[in-house]
Amino acid sequence: MSRWPIAELIPHAADMILIDEVVRFGDEDVETRLLVRPGGLFSRADGSLPAWVGIELMAQSVAAYAGCQARQAGAPVELGFLLGTRNFQCNVEHFPAGVELQIKAVRSLQDDNGMGVFECQLTGPGIEAFARLNVFRPPQVASYLQEPAV
Structure with a gap:
């Protein structure tokens, strides 16, 4: 289990934080979990989440x-970007309310420019989803987001 609350690890606003906790993290991987609850930002009328939310x-x-890596190093948590995914596969159309989902992400590539690739798996009772995520965390996030002077 992580030493830090999830809100201190993910640079998102309250309703946009969808996972509940970090179960375990290591040098190359992380395991998280969440309980699907009705009334969330992406919840359907029956309280389930559409499978595309898995990404x-x-x-x-x-x-x-x-x-977690930043906190462990005593550094601030910084913004990163999901660039895309290849071959998202899921065996269900939605994740039912009340189901606990486990997510595992393993870093398979990271370069010095901030590009990374993670092999991800999401599981639950009768649920299996897989994807390879391409992510980007610029070395100088603040200057990267700064608008050029006109």
Whole structure:
């Protein structure tokens, strides 16, 4: 279990934080979990989450990994970007309310420019989803987001 609350690891506003906690993190990987609850930002009328939200759950797990790494190093948590995914596969159309989901993300590539690739898996009762996420965390986030003077 992480030493830090999830809100301190992911640079998102309250309702946009979808995962509940970091279960474990290491040098190259992270495991997170969440309980699907009705009334969330992306919840359907029956309280379930559409399967496509799985990509965001995986991305937030990668963000939590980066947050844990930063906190462990005594550095601030910084903004990163999901660039895309290849071959998202899921065997269900939605994640039912009340189901606990586990997400695992393993870093398979990271370069000095901030580009990274993570192999992700999301599981729950009768649920399996997989994706490879391409992410980017610029070395100088503040200057990267700064608008050029006109």
